[in-house]
Amino acid sequence: MGSRPLIDMQDYSPAARAYWWIVAGLGTVAIAYSLATLARLDNSSLIQALVLAAIAAVVGLFPVRIPGAKTSLGGAEIFIFLALLLYGPAAAVLAAALEGAVGAWRTSKRATSRIVTPSLAAIAMLICAKAFEMSRDQLMAAGFNSGALMGALLVFSLVLFAANTVLTSMLFALKKREAVTPFQWVVEFRWIALAYISGASIAGLLYVSFQHFGLAVLLVSVPVIAMFLTTLHSYFQRMEDDERHMSELKESESRFHSAFTHAAIGMGLVSAEDGRFIQANKAFCEMLGRPANDLLAANLHSLVHPDDRRILNTAVTELRSGAVATVHPEVRGLHREGHGVWMSLNISLARDWQFRTHNLIVQAQDISARRRAEAELYHNAYHDSLTQLANRTHFDEQLNRAIARVKRHAEQRFAVMYLDFDRFKMVNDSLGHKAGDELLVHLAKRLKAILRPTDVLARLGGDEFALLLEDVHKERDAADLAERIQRELQKPFRLGAMDVSISASIGITFSTIGYESSDQIIRDADIAMYKAKSKGKAQYAMFDASLHQHVAEQLLLESELRRALGAGEIYLDYQPIYTLKDKRLNGFEALARWRHPERGIMEPATFIPLAEETGLIVPLGNWVLREACRQMREWSKGGDGLRMSVNVSSLQLNDHEFVGQVQRAIAEAGILPTQLTLEVTESILMNGAPETLAALTSLRDMGVTLSIDDFGTGYSSLSYLAKLPIDQLKVDRSFIEKMGEEGDNGEIVRAIFTLGQALSKQVFAEGIETAKQLSLLQELGCEFGQGFLLSHPVNAERAGGILAEHALVTA
Ligand SMILES: Nc1nc2c(ncn2[C@@H]2O[C@@H]3COP(=O)(O)O[C@H]4[C@@H](O)[C@H](n5cnc6c(=O)[nH]c(N)nc65)O[C@@H]4COP(=O)(O)O[C@H]3[C@H]2O)c(=O)[nH]1
Numbered sequence: 001m002g003s004r005p006l007i008d009m010q011d012y013s014p015a016a017r018a019y020w021w022i023v024a025g026l027g028t029v030a031i032a033y034s035l036a037t038l039a040r041l042d043n044s045s046l047i048q049a050l051v052l053a054a055i056a057a058v059v060g061l062f063p064v065r066i067p068g069a070k071t072s073l074g075g076a077e078i079f080i081f082l083a084l085l086l087y088g089p090a091a092a093v094l095a096a097a098l099e100g101a102v103g104a105w106r107t108s109k110r111a112t113s114r115i116v117t118p119s120l121a122a123i124a125m126l127i128c129a130k131a132f133e134m135s136r137d138q139l140m141a142a143g144f145n146s147g148a149l150m151g152a153l154l155v156f157s158l159v160l161f162a163a164n165t166v167l168t169s170m171l172f173a174l175k176k177r178e179a180v181t182p183f184q185w186v187v188e189f190r191w192i193a194l195a196y197i198s199g200a201s202i203a204g205l206l207y208v209s210f211q212h213f214g215l216a217v218l219l220v221s222v223p224v225i226a227m228f229l230t231t232l233h234s235y236f237q238r239m240e241d242d243e244r245h246m247s248e249l250k251e252s253e254s255r256f257h258s259a260f261t262h263a264a265i266g267m268g269l270v271s272a273e274d275g276r277f278i279q280a281n282k283a284f285c286e287m288l289g290r291p292a293n294d295l296l297a298a299n300l301h302s303l304v305h306p307d308d309r310r311i312l313n314t315a316v317t318e319l320r321s322g323a324v325a326t327v328h329p330e331v332r333g334l335h336r337e338g339h340g341v342w343m344s345l346n347i348s349l350a351r352d353w354q355f356r357t358h359n360l361i362v363q364a365q366d367i368s369a370r371r372r373a374e375a376e377l378y379h380n381a382y383h384d385s386l387t388q389l390a391n392r393t394h395f396d397e398q399l400n401r402a403i404a405r406v407k408r409h410a411e412q413r414f415a416v417m418y419l420d421f422d423r424f425k426m427v428n429d430s431l432g433h434k435a436g437d438e439l440l441v442h443l444a445k446r447l448k449a450i451l452r453p454t455d456v457l458a459r460l461g462g463d464e465f466a467l468l469l470e471d472v473h474k475e476r477d478a479a480d481l482a483e484r485i486q487r488e489l490q491k492p493f494r495l496g497a498m499d500v501s502i503s504a505s506i507g508i509t510f511s512t513i514g515y516e517s518s519d520q521i522i523r524d525a526d527i528a529m530y531k532a533k534s535k536g537k538a539q540y541a542m543f544d545a546s547l548h549q550h551v552a553e554q555l556l557l558e559s560e561l562r563r564a565l566g567a568g569e570i571y572l573d574y575q576p577i578y579t580l581k582d583k584r585l586n587g588f589e590a591l592a593r594w595r596h597p598e599r600g601i602m603e604p605a606t607f608i609p610l611a612e613e614t615g616l617i618v619p620l621g622n623w624v625l626r627e628a629c630r631q632m633r634e635w636s637k638g639g640d641g642l643r644m645s646v647n648v649s650s651l652q653l654n655d656h657e658f659v660g661q662v663q664r665a666i667a668e669a670g671i672l673p674t675q676l677t678l679e680v681t682e683s684i685l686m687n688g689a690p691e692t693l694a695a696l697t698s699l700r701d702m703g704v705t706l707s708i709d710d711f712g713t714g715y716s717s718l719s720y721l722a723k724l725p726i727d728q729l730k731v732d733r734s735f736i737e738k739m740g741e742e743g744d745n746g747e748i749v750r751a752i753f754t755l756g757q758a759l760s761k762q763v764f765a766e767g768i769e770t771a772k773q774l775s776l777l778q779e780l781g782c783e784f785g786q787g788f789l790l791s792h793p794v795n796a797e798r799a800g801g802i803l804a805e806h807a808l809v810t811a
Pocket residue numbers: 575590591592603604605608621624647648649679709710733766767768769786787788789793
């Protein structure tokens with residue numbers, strides 16, 4: 001990159017360049033002419049002329065900027081005109097050229113400007129000054145006084161102004177290649193005209209005074225003029241500062257206004273005195289669904305939900321106390337349609353310019369979505385998703401709170417109930433999980449309806465519910481409620497097309513026991529619930545310390561049962577099954593027993609549920625299966641007609657190895673699959689799990705007979721029953737039991753027989769205890785049955801004896 005030439009006119013048009021050169025040349029000539037003319041003055045006049053020119057130049061260094069105009073006012077004109085009046089055009093040309101040079105030096109760095117400006121000043125001054133000198137001479141000659149001189153001077157100043165501005169404008173016009181209209185230059189240079197006129201007036205006055213009073217006037221006037229100019233300068237400076245300040249204020253206000261109006265969040269200016277809205281933006285109005293007029297007529301307080309007004313008041317009081325600069329309350333605004341809008345407010349204090357009135361600047365953000373999400377998260381964390389009741393976590397918290405309360409106020413007792421629904425598993429298994437879920441929802445609603453709002457009902461999992469009852473003073477109160485719950489549950493629930501009734505086993509415990517944690521309470525209520533269950537269905541029981549003992553026993557029993565299997569303590573009894581018509585032996589049902597070393601012989605009711613709960617039923621059931629098959633092999637040496645029934649639990653059937661286990665047991669014993677009957681409960685079949693049905697189908701395909709045990713207690717639908725791979729229906733003992741009772745002619749059993757016939761299933765009867773039952777069954781044409789009347793379950797040895805006594809009958 002080359003260095004720029006001293007006279008750089010790259011941005012000049014050719015015409016502008018020519019004009020520049022002409023002006024510079026003529027200017028040089030004018031200055032040279034002036035210098036030559038001045039040289040002819042006597043020394044004193046020359047010095048005075050030079051001093052005036054120097055003063056004009058110095059004053060030109062400190063221009064007075066006129067606010068709002070591009071130009072500046074200088075006092076230099078006074079001295080230039082004074083030089084003209086005192087020492088003629090040459091002195092004025094020099095003073096004007098010097099002032100022009102100083103001005104150009106100050107305002108521009110370009111040599112072109114620094115050269116052309118004094119040149120223009122010199123040319124304009126030379127022409128005008130010469131004209132003025134001629135007219136002054138003529139005026140003097142005509143005897144006019146100093147007033148006429150003043151007039152001529154003013155005219156001169158305007159002509160000079162015109163010459164100066166025209167010459168300068170021409171350069172700009174040529175440079176920019178556009179014409180400059182007179183209006184433009186008048187507007188642009190009007191301040192210079194004023195400076196010229198005022199400069200001429202002052203110079204004229206000084207000149208007249210000088211003529212009367214001598215040089216002293218000039219000596220005094222210079223500082224006066226300097227002071228005047230300085231004052232003017234500072235006045236204009238202040239004006240300019242004020243103007244700048246005002247425009248900054250206006251700009252800032254307009255910025256604030258547009259930020260306020262167009263802000264995406266709600267903004268409002270509120271009087272801190274009475275809370276009235278002074279201003280509110282669109283976003284605020286939209287947030288509350290109200291027009292601006294509504295907001296401006298209201299106060300902030302009245303637009304906040306009554307429950308949240310205290311929060312707002314506390315925040316504003318804190319703000320006004322000066323303790324904090326801003327406050328951030330979260331409150332619900334009242335939407336015009338009546339619902340609450342959660343708002344996060346940011347409130348700060350705004351003072352007016354006199355620091356007097358306090359207003360509140362309120363920024364409001366709609367946080368309804370966030371609040372909703374938070375509430376949902378909270379709800380999910382503390383509620384059961386199916387029933388919408390409190391969940392375990394929530395219940396634990398409530399219990400711990402209740403414990404703490406009781407510790408502070410011993411008289412505020414509470415009770416806790418643990419509810420387990422007696423036939424829920426059966427509903428779930430027979431009607432499916434969807435129906436089970438539906439039942440739980442109904443249960444939750446019905447229970448809630450009879451409780452007080454302060455009671456906490458929770459679903460702890462599965463079909464287990466818990467209830468916290470505050471302010472329960474007597475055990476009787478809790479017992480009354482338990483009875484009421486039982487009564488409510490007796491009313492049937494509608495599940496699809498079916499009415500289902502259910503009962504609950506309820507365990508109750510009281511705060512008077514002196515609990516330390518929620519776990520302890522739930523544990524004891526649960527223990528009491530087990531006690532209630534052991535009493536039968538639809539019972540309740542109160543917890544007492546002795547129940548701990550019972551639980552400990554159950555735990556002990558569990559570990560003993562594990563051991564019992566390996567220790568050979570489990571054995572089988574066999575109950576004979578006969579033809580009812582002529583009491584001939586058909587086969588046996590294998591029934592598990594536990595010969596406990598200390599407790600003696602234990603019935604299955606004591607340990608089968610425990611085995612099912614702990615999963616021990618799978619190894620136990622497999623052992624029963626193998627043992628029953630082995631025993632049958634031993635007994636059927638005389639032939640293959642003997643049949644053996646074995647109970648199968650749902651856990652076994654769900655075990656994917658079960659079919660293999662049955663195959664192995666049959667193969668190891670060397671019996672025929674047709675000799676084996678597997679008894680499954682109705683509820684297992686009704687759950688309809690594809691794997692269960694597939695297992696049953698494989699077993700049936702093998703030749704094993706499948707029987708529904710306890711038939712009639714579940715919810716088998718007829719169409720479904722017809723499709724099941726089942727051979728026999730074993731009528732539940734409870735129906736047989738009723739047959740003997742007064743007024744019961746065995747309608748239900750008769751209906752089951754009709755059903756069995758229609759579906760081509762064999763119908764068995766169990767639990768035949770009386771001759772009446774037997775004869776009724778015989779009347780119905782029931783082929784096979786078992787019961788104490790015919791034979792109690794007996795040990796293997798005795799069963800062998802029975803077998804030897806009877807001729808076998810095959811089904
Ligand atoms: N009141 C009365 N009862 C009679 C009469 N006739 C027979 N019983 C009893 O009725 C039960 C018949 O067995 P279940 O219905 O399969 O009911 C069985 C069965 O569900 C289950 N169970 C027994 N052994 C096993 C087993 O090895 N595996 C599985 N999974 N369950 C078994 O335990 C239940 C009870 O067995 P047990 O106590 O041996 O009780 C036997 C039997 O003693 C009668 O005339 N009147």
